[in-house]
Amino acid sequence: MTHINAALVESFGEPPRYRSIPAPQADARREVAEVLAVGIHPVTRGVASGRHYASSGALPVVPGIDGVVRRADGSLAYVGGLGGGGTMAERILIDPRSAIPVPSGADPATVAASMNPAMSSWVALRGRVPFRAGQSVLVIGATGAAGSIAVKTARHLGAGRVVAAGRNRQRLEQLAADGADAIVELSPDDDATAAAFAAAAAEVDVVLDYVWGAPTELAMRAILGARTDHARLLDWVHIGSTAGPTITLDGSGLRSNALRISGSGFGSIDLRQAGLPELVAAVASGALTVRPRPVPLETIEQAWGHEDAPGERTVVIPTSA
Numbered sequence: 623m624t625h626i627n628a629a630l631v632e633s634f635g636e637p638p639r640y641r642s643i644p645a646p647q648a649d650a651r652r653e654v655a656e657v658l659a660v661g662i663h664p665v666t667r668g669v670a671s672g673r674h675y676a677s678s679g680a681l682p683v684v685p686g687i688d689g690v691v692r693r694a695d696g697s698l699a700y701v702g703g704l705g706g707g708g709t710m711a712e713r714i715l716i717d718p719r720s721a722i723p724v725p726s727g728a729d730p731a732t733v734a735a736s737m738n739p740a741m742s743s744w745v746a747l748r749g750r751v752p753f754r755a756g757q758s759v760l761v762i763g764a765t766g767a768a769g770s771i772a773v774k775t776a777r778h779l780g781a782g783r784v785v786a787a788g789r790n791r792q793r794l795e796q797l798a799a800d801g802a803d804a805i806v807e808l809s810p811d812d813d814a815t816a817a818a819f820a821a822a823a824a825e826v827d828v829v830l831d832y833v834w835g836a837p838t839e840l841a842m843r844a845i846l847g848a849r850t851d852h853a854r855l856l857d858w859v860h861i862g863s864t865a866g867p868t869i870t871l872d873g874s875g876l877r878s879n880a881l882r883i884s885g886s887g888f889g890s891i892d893l894r895q896a897g898l899p900e901l902v903a904a905v906a907s908g909a910l911t912v913r914p915r916p917v918p919l920e921t922i923e924q925a926w927g928h929e930d931a932p933g934e935r936t937v938v939i940p941t942s943a
């Protein structure tokens with residue numbers, strides 16, 4: 623039996639190890655592809671920890687929820703989503719029907735770094751809410767990888783006004799320089815933060831929310847309280863929980879305003895309907911990207927513990943291109 627190198631989670635709560643595993647064998651439905659780049663996204667860590675709702679709980683497991691591969695015919699493709707095997711290995715099995723072509727000149731590490739964070743806002747605006755060009759969008763958690771691309775995605779899809787909210791003042795100023803119309807700083811002063819939300823975001827149409835928890839409770843109260851046209855639909859899309867898994871919502875918020883809360887993530891979306899080939903093209907062109915930090919597969923244990931700088935995403939390179 624031939625073997626390949628892979629990352630392997632052998633115990634929840636510990637980083638994956640660099641291991642040798644049996645090589646995958648093609649079957650009637652799937653082909654073997656060479657893996658070029660795999661991002662370590664928050665969801666990658668979540669699934670590998672066994673705590674994410676999409677984790678099977680089985681061990682050992684190869685981590686990695688997506689990546690860029692080279693197919694047998696030499697073409698590049700993005701493969702992703704949960705449910706298949708993990709991607710952090712030199713070779714994996716892919717279903718050709720769900721592989722999305724990547725232009726041959728694209729940088730695999732940039733595509734692998736960017737697709738997961740970019741997909742979060744793309745899918746939300748394309749598939750979860752009836753977003754129309756000209757509408758206004760508030761991104762809460764705009765200083766992270768996904769949030770900062772969300773600011774660009776909203777603009778790319780035609781938003782008339784984009785407001786960026788987050789904790790990191792320097793990153794917010796950068797987002798303003800890159801095209802955000804207004805910024806809201808999530809500061810320790812709750813009154814100041816609420817006033818900033820009321821001033822900058824009272825009339826938004828869509829909120830893309832990466833934080834949830836206490837900052838969302840504060841933002842929701844401030845915006846609902848300041849809204850002038852209460853019957854105008856406010857679509858609040860929960861995407862991430864970096865500040866907490868739950869919120870408490872006074873029912874009056876739902877009666878006094880046309881507030882509609884939904885979620886966007888694996889499970890609530892049909893990725894086949896999400897226009898992902900168009901997103902791959904936008905990412906490959908450099909329009910919606912974060913900066914990749916490439917690391918070799920054999921350093922997976924150290925890479926797993928690395929905290930990415932703002933705007934950066936660690937990408938594991940199993941096979942050099």
Ligand SMILES: NC(=O)c1ccc[n+]([C@@H]2O[C@H](COP(=O)([O-])OP(=O)(O)OC[C@H]3O[C@@H](n4cnc5c(N)ncnc54)[C@H](OP(=O)(O)O)[C@@H]3O)[C@@H](O)[C@H]2O)c1
Pocket residue numbers: 663664665738739741742763764765766767768769788789790793808832833837861862863864865866886887888932
């Ligand atoms: N549902 C989906 O389709 C989907 C797809 C991709 C990502 N996500 C989720 O979206 C979230 C962000 O992902 P990412 O890739 O952008 O991660 P990231 O690059 O690590 O960014 C994390 C963001 O969360 C903020 N944050 C962390 N703790 C916070 C707190 N207590 N209060 C306020 N803000 C806080 C950070 O702010 P600072 O800059 O101030 O630290 C930063 O903006 C994660 O939960 C991820 O799982 C969901």
